[in-house]
Amino acid sequence: MKQPKRYLITAALPYANGLKHIGHLAGAYLPADIYVRYLRAQKRDVVFVCGSDEHGTAIPIQATKEGTTAQAIIDKYHPIIEQNFNDLGISFDIYHRTSSPIHHETASEFFTALNNKGDLITKESEQYYDEQAQSFLADRYIKGTCPNCGFQAAYGDQCESCGKSLSPDELINPVSTLSGNTPVKKLTKHWYLPLDRHEDFLRKWIIEEHGNDWRSTVVGQCKSWIDGGLQPRAVTRDLDWGVALPDDVEGGKGKVLYVWFDAPIGYISATKQWALNTGKDWRPYWEDQDTKLIHFIGKDNIVFHCIIFPVMLQLHGNILPTNVPANEFMNLEGDKMSTSRNWKLEMEDYINDFIKPANGGSQLADTLRYYLTAIAPESKDSEFTWKGFQDANNSELVSIFGNFINRALVLMHKLCNGKVPPLHNELLDELDHATIEAIQQSKEKIEQLLEDYKFRDAQFEVINLARIGNQYMQKKEPWILAKQLAENPAAQQLINNCLHICLQLTANLAILSNPFLPFTAKKICYLLKVVDKILDWENAGSMKLLSVGYSLRAPELLFRKIEDEEITIQIEKLKAAAVNKESITTTSNTNNNQSVDTATAITGESADKSPVKPEIVFDDFAKIDLKVGTIVTAEKVEKADKLLKLQVDLGFETRTIVSGIAMHFAPEAIVGKQVTVVCNLAPRKMRGIESNGMILMAEDANGKLHFINPEDPINPGSGVS
RNA sequence: GGCGAGGUAGCUCAGUUGGUUAGAGCGCAGGAUUCAUAACCCUGAGGUGAUGGGUUCAAUUCCCAUCCUCGCUACCA
Numbered sequence: 063m064k065q066p067k068r069y070l071i072t073a074a075l076p077y078a079n080g081l082k083h084i085g086h087l088a089g090a091y092l093p094a095d096i097y098v099r100y101l102r103a104q105k106r107d108v109v110f111v112c113g114s115d116e117h118g119t120a121i122p123i124q125a126t127k128e129g130t131t132a133q134a135i136i137d138k139y140h141p142i143i144e145q146n147f148n149d150l151g152i153s154f155d156i157y158h159r160t161s162s163p164i165h166h167e168t169a170s171e172f173f174t175a176l177n178n179k180g181d182l183i184t185k186e187s188e189q190y191y192d193e194q195a196q197s198f199l200a201d202r203y204i205k206g207t208c209p210n211c212g213f214q215a216a217y218g219d220q221c222e223s224c225g226k227s228l229s230p231d232e233l234i235n236p237v238s239t240l241s242g243n244t245p246v247k248k249l250t251k252h253w254y255l256p257l258d259r260h261e262d263f264l265r266k267w268i269i270e271e272h273g274n275d276w277r278s279t280v281v282g283q284c285k286s287w288i289d290g291g292l293q294p295r296a297v298t299r300d301l302d303w304g305v306a307l308p309d310d311v312e313g314g315k316g317k318v319l320y321v322w323f324d325a326p327i328g329y330i331s332a333t334k335q336w337a338l339n340t341g342k343d344w345r346p347y348w349e350d351q352d353t354k355l356i357h358f359i360g361k362d363n364i365v366f367h368c369i370i371f372p373v374m375l376q377l378h379g380n381i382l383p384t385n386v387p388a389n390e391f392m393n394l395e396g397d398k399m400s401t402s403r404n405w406k407l408e409m410e411d412y413i414n415d416f417i418k419p420a421n422g423g424s425q426l427a428d429t430l431r432y433y434l435t436a437i438a439p440e441s442k443d444s445e446f447t448w449k450g451f452q453d454a455n456n457s458e459l460v461s462i463f464g465n466f467i468n469r470a471l472v473l474m475h476k477l478c479n480g481k482v483p484p485l486h487n488e489l490l491d492e493l494d495h496a497t498i499e500a501i502q503q504s505k506e507k508i509e510q511l512l513e514d515y516k517f518r519d520a521q522f523e524v525i526n527l528a529r530i531g532n533q534y535m536q537k538k539e540p541w542i543l544a545k546q547l548a549e550n551p552a553a554q555q556l557i558n559n560c561l562h563i564c565l566q567l568t569a570n571l572a573i574l575s576n577p578f579l580p581f582t583a584k585k586i587c588y589l590l591k592v593v594d595k596i597l598d599w600e601n602a603g604s605m606k607l608l609s610v611g612y613s614l615r616a617p618e619l620l621f622r623k624i625e626d627e628e629i630t631i632q633i634e635k636l637k638a639a640a641v642n643k644e645s646i647t648t649t650s651n652t653n654n655n656q657s658v659d660t661a662t663a664i665t666g667e668s669a670d671k672s673p674v675k676p677e678i679v680f681d682d683f684a685k686i687d688l689k690v691g692t693i694v695t696a697e698k699v700e701k702a703d704k705l706l707k708l709q710v711d712l713g714f715e716t717r718t719i720v721s722g723i724a725m726h727f728a729p730e731a732i733v734g735k736q737v738t739v740v741c742n743l744a745p746r747k748m749r750g751i752e753s754n755g756m757i758l759m760a761e762d763a764n765g766k767l768h769f770i771n772p773e774d775p776i777n778p779g780s781g782v783s
Numbered sequence: 784g785g786c787g788a789g790g791u792a793g794c795u796c797a798g799u800u801g802g803u804u805a806g807a808g809c810g811c812a813g814g815a816u817u818c819a820u821a822a823c824c825c826u827g828a829g830g831u832g833a834u835g836g837g838u839u840c841a842a843u844u845c846c847c848a849u850c851c852u853c854g855c856u857a858c859c860a
Contacts, residue, residue, distance in 0.1 A: 234860080279854090282787045286855075290786070361788090361854065390788080391853075398853085436808090437796085442789050443853055450795070453809060461822050469819035476818070519797080522808075529823095536824040541817075619820060701784035702858045722859025746860050749784095756860050 067352035068107035072329045074359045075115035078139040079124040083406040085399045088434040089360035089389040099577040103599035111332040113158030114140040117304040118321030146409040158332035165331035169305045169324045191248035192238040198300030206233030257292035283364045297323040326371040355383045387515040390439035424581040448629035463528040464620040470564040471617035482612045483558035505602040569607035687742040688782035696729035713779020720753035726767040736771040
């Protein structure tokens, strides 16, 4: 394989509206960092870019929530997230932000270039407009009653109570959050990226050229999108937060680039800023075919990085990604990680509990890195458990890796006067040679695995080399030889050979573990009194890393054990936090996006749920005709998971009502049940069946639905008031 | 419902272009040892490979159906 001239590595841009959890870390940042550290050790020309995604409507929304400005929100989260990454050893060359002038410029130019070439199309459509604020309303600036769950403060794009994706048109009683007025429909023009024009290119590029070397989950996902037929995608929005359209674009006033369009360009602007900082030229990294561009992301972002952004890049004359090694998701203690349900472990929390100097320091950063890599969801979803975390640390990092290095150093101090002993070549036996050979083999294996983005396997080889070291030492038993010194002084030479090899192996472990466990590698260097330069990858496999007679530091432990109480505390903390949340749903509002959030908005903390809706007068209430009905028949609706078709006896008539409760009740189990029905609701067709009314339901903290019905059976048709 | 990815030892996961006794780590059991953070080392037990069919001399690996999990999507008045 021809070696590329340079590498550009990107990790998904985190959305700066909240803290990020370990699922994000394991999904994109950690594998990217391992890869980058390896490339740097190889002395390759590599740039690792990332940064905060600071546009999109969720930011100003979060601002409203926190009672502050959008700028204040991003200024708050950007540095925290950056610091979190830093504490965990994620070694970006630049952690940029999309609110920077250079990004605005870059994104704006990108738009202009495509627009001028005729690569974008425009369409006019009706959208909600706030006449008082004189502004079109982005989906998230419209609130109303969720048609699904009745939650009053549902947003125009999604109801944060039930998680349902919405369009503003679906909201009942839409209200502008800017003025509180009812918005009106008004014609507006928007620019679109006609993805449908590029289906052939994508099919050829992804399916034919990369069908075999990209991960199957990635190719499968792309194929699914392409086969489903691609649609033009809006690249602009009516909003005042984001990258404004260039002044010279007709009709562009008051519009910004849609966040999904501007965010990936953030990779380019970050590269530019890095080039400015370092006096380099950014262009080859995005324009020269000899550059290997790799996007590390979570599976939720596959479509953006494999379909949409590549189309943009291609139209703009940039290079395309060589690979997009997307990870699946990481679950936590038996359940999906979820911001809204507060079932998560944030980087910030881990850092506070384990990495702060008082609690263990940076060695615990490596422990997290180790475990997350060991269970990386490379081919399917995986699961983080605190017990697993403890086991991985205690039985692998402590007992095998740390222990080998410790016993080598301790023995060297005891049996060799604290100096690197000489090697007596003439006395080397088969085992010695095999062990030396194993070091070289480990290096080659790790190298190959890393090049193939198989990080968990690669890391396993590192631990395995330490295991080989333990086995070697066990067979050589230098402590036994030491007891024979009195009658057999020549035994010292065997001791020397054993420890010489163990120490060289230790130095090799520093090099090989460096991409995965950078803090540990550094500490090994400290113990061996060698400079960090030794970590250059080319040194791996060498048996001459430490010179004979060199005196080394007294041993210090590389890792500490993690006690049962520590993980018990964490598990309790997790459960307590989750229980404290009110109004939890089991529907799709899990938002466990584990990477950049572009158009699909990580919603961050849950919505401000005012416990009581705004006051209404009696007449408003009296308009609703509520009656008790009895379910006569119930059947599943074809091709719909959530719908049941019910015949409800209302006394004066029996009518058809379609209700989205199929996930909660078996049809046969609810026949005969009494329910409360809104019977003067306008009819609505669902899946081709006309529904004449609505069944009232109550939702408990677990998201389970319950009927609202009379205590004792009463006549169908009885009024409710 | 459609599409995509998975369902392999108690746990976390590999692997097989179809071919003799299906692998690893952890955990567990037994043994050995004491240099080492009650650590290491050796040995062992554990899988009718989701289920049911089919193709084949031969299937865990190919095909079909069913069930389950996850993601995208439709559906929730």
